[in-house]
Amino acid sequence: MENNVIVSLKDIVVDFDGARILDGLSLDIHDKEFVTFLGPSGCGKTTTLRVIAGFIEPKSGNIFFDGKDIAGLPPYKRQVNTVFQKYALFPHLNVFENVAFGLRLKKLPENEIRSKVLEMLEVVGLKGYERRNIATMSGGQQQRVAIARGLVNQPKILLLDEPLGALDLKLRKEMQLELKRLQREMNITFVYVTHDQEEALTMSDTVVVMNEGNIQQIGSPEDIYNEPKNAFVADFIGASNILDGIMIRDFLVEFAGKEFSCVDKGFKPNTPVQVVVRPEDVKVVPMVQGQIAGLVKEVIFKGVHFEMRVDVEGREWLIHSTQASQPGELIGMCIGPDEIHIMERQEG
Amino acid sequence: MIKKKSLAAPYLVWMVIFMVVPLLIVIGYALTDKSGAFTLSNLTTIGRYSSVFARSLILAAEATVICLILAFPLGYFLSRLRSSKQHTMLMLIMLPMWMNFLLRTYAWMSLLENNGLINKFLGLFGIGPFNMINTSGAVVLGMVYNYLPYMILPLYTAMTKIEDSVIEAAQDLGASSWGTLTKVLIPMASPGIATGITMVFVPSVSTFIISRMLGGGSNLLIGDLIELQFLGNSYNFNLGAAMSLVLMVIVLLCMSFTNTFDEEGLEGGAM
Incomplete structure (x- = not known):
């Protein structure tokens, strides 16, 4: 499945408070793949995600989206959407308006917004919840709203920053399969960040193992598991x-x-x-x-x-x-x- | 379980003795004439002072808007600082309030006077002198100066509850800075905005010290008018009580207006 490269990072360096977070990271992400950044906390996986989203401007290096250099392009002009760690839903809006947020900014006609939002809520299994207040929903439901809110904009890439971290084990397993299904159905690129190796192996087409601001290994879950390149990968992927x-x-x-x-x-x-x-x-x-x-x-x-x-x-x-x-x-x-x-x- | 209602009893007694009873007395005065006979003439004569009421409302509204414009960006800035820095900055903002209210207003008097500090300073460059004291602008300045912290604090408190990720989510979904401000920040800060407006507008509309010291005779406010009825030359308790009553109704109307605005902001999401 060699699709076109959709995002290409070249020698990305990010410093924060004098510490080097990303140390010359280069990576190609292929279209329509489920890519997972896997590593311990502080390895730079979330930072890499935020560089793609546009929330962090790298100190040096280039980032290409569909072949175009998008350095300096603000987040709201990038064709990516993010699902945040703690959902980051808008508490002053109900479920429908949360999902409709991006479409309203694009000033789509009201009936189009309505049909798109309702369709997306059905896809994530929240049909009938349109008028619900965000605060009355469980963590799993909130996460579904957050996913719908991103996907409804039909981004080229959906970025997911440890989206299942706050859920209990059973729900997490369910959502893993659900996310995988969504990615296949929507047929877009998912870039997923996690520190959970099992999660990474379950869902991904490609796993990027990271440590201390560098990529340790890139490969399919089977490759990473069976042919770890170094002791760090072998140790991190499984005891x-x-x-x-x-x-x-x-x-x-x-x-x-x-x-x-x-x-x-x-x-x-x-x-x-x-x-x-x-x-x-x-x-x-x-x-x-x-x-x-x-x-x-x-x-x-x-x-x-x-x-x-x-x-x-x-x-x-x-x-x-x-x-x-x-x-x-x-x-x-x-x-x-x-x-x-x-x-x-x-x-x- | 002890009935929790009993915990409110001391305050209830206090309320009845010092709030409800006096209020009834005020109403009583407002609806009677000097001989104690029932009359509505106190309320109807207030129409004569409508220009003073209007001036009070306009100046207080101006001060409230200026406070809001100054405090909103500052509140946002403060809420994004690290918590240790937040405490220092809050201390600095509260600092002027440690100084006595009268003293602060006197200080403005000596600054704004025709031969005050500002005009003297400008005079060094051959500019001025400007007539700043005894203008409505000076009154608004005094209101903003004295009540600004009451706008900053509730705004800051409301904004600390807005997480960075929510702001990022708005940008991520395509909102420019303006869109993020109008569609996320302002609605989410609306409880603070409503509180701040009430806390600046209410004391501003009923002040009499600021207007007397900085506004001179030509900028009489309701507060001054009421004071005149009780302590001044006019000396008419009944009219003063009626004015207080009308002012109270106006304030209540303003507060209910800001409260509905607040609730809309919170629940929002009209489909």
């Missing part, structure tokens, strides 16, 4: 075992004191690398059958699986298994070649 190892030759890597066959190649012989093994990819077997052995230290029941902390030659591994072992038990562990992910070792 992982990240181990130092040596790539002995193509398809053979050594870590935890053993040699394992793997599917990676192209490293120089004996290159120091980092190895990522996901907790759920470690197979627990009787000790004699295992490639490596470990001592179970802790077992926690997590519902679908047991989470175990296992000591392997002085290093703690995290293992998810559907079968419980007992603390103090010695177990064997197997890791298939496909489950071993090799990354270049980063100093520091």
Whole structure:
């Protein structure tokens, strides 16, 4: 799905109070994609969103929208709409007027405004709520109003700044699917900011993992999850075992004191690398059958699986298994070649 | 549960003794003549003073509008500052109010006089002297100077409740600065606007110190007129009471007007 680039950021630098928030960030966003900026708080993901919306003027760098440089263009002239973290609805207007706000500014005829607003309220599941006062609505309903208020203007891009952060878990899951559906139905670009890796993996076509004002990795959810580029991504995307190892030759890597066959190649012989093994990819077997052995230290029941902390030659591994072992038990562990992910070792 | 109504009892007693009873006495005076017989002539003769009433209303309205124009941007500016700075700035705004009201107005007198400080200063450059004291402009200036903080505070309070993201949302949806002002800021600040208007207009319309000190004899306001009936040469309690009554009705009308404006702003959203 290689669509046209709709937004292109080039070497964006943003400073705030003497601190560098974005450090030469470059990024292309393709049309009609669901793109997610994922990272810990303070990584610059919201700042990037605000640069696209026009609320922050970068210190240097260029931003192109449909190929045109839009630096200095105020927010109200940009063809993007934002869904804010805390909804930011207009408390003095009812649901209908909140959604109609942008259309009224465009001075559309009254009957057109009416039909567009009612249609959009139906799309977000708020039919019949037109006259409701904003203050009487639940968080989930308010968020739907905020989404409708943005989408009704038919923006080229809808920017969403952690829109589900204030909702409870069940509602959040529902809204994730709903947002994904909306994005497909409206057929526009969504740029979504979150610190929740699961949310990012569930909804996105493309995930942009960020840290300290830089992009760590861009890729599909599968790529990011299965082939993390560095330890930060591997760690942030999901609890992982990240181990130092040596790539002995193509398809053979050594870590935890053993040699394992793997599917990676192209490293120089004996290159120091980092190895990522996901907790759920470690197979627990009787000790004699295992490639490596470990001592179970802790077992926690997590519902679908047991989470175990296992000591392997002085290093703690995290293992998810559907079968419980007992603390103090010695177990064997197997890791298939496909489950071993090799990354270049980063100093520091 | 103790009946919560009982908590209001002390105030209720106070109200009855010092507000309701005096008000009834005022009404009594307004509707009687000097001999104590019932009459409406006090109220009907007020028509003679309609020019004074009109002047009071106009000058108070001018002062209120000027206060609103000065205070609105300032209130917005204050509400966007960091909270530590907000407190300092509020202190600075309240500072002139620590000085006695009379003293402040006297100070303006000596500034505005024909051989006052301003004219002396302008005289150094060969400009003037201007006649500033004893004009209606001086009265409005005195009102604005004394009552401006009462406009700033409610506006500031109302605007602190407007989050940055709501303003950003307006811009994001296509509102220019003007659109954001008229469609979001003013409607959302309307409770503060209504309070501020009441708190500036009511004391301005009934003041007698400011007009006497800065307005001279030619800028008599209702307040002065009422004072004359009680302490001055006219000495007519009954007429003074009638004037007070009419003034009260005017003020009540103004307040109910601003209140409906306030409620419209809050609920808004007429479809």
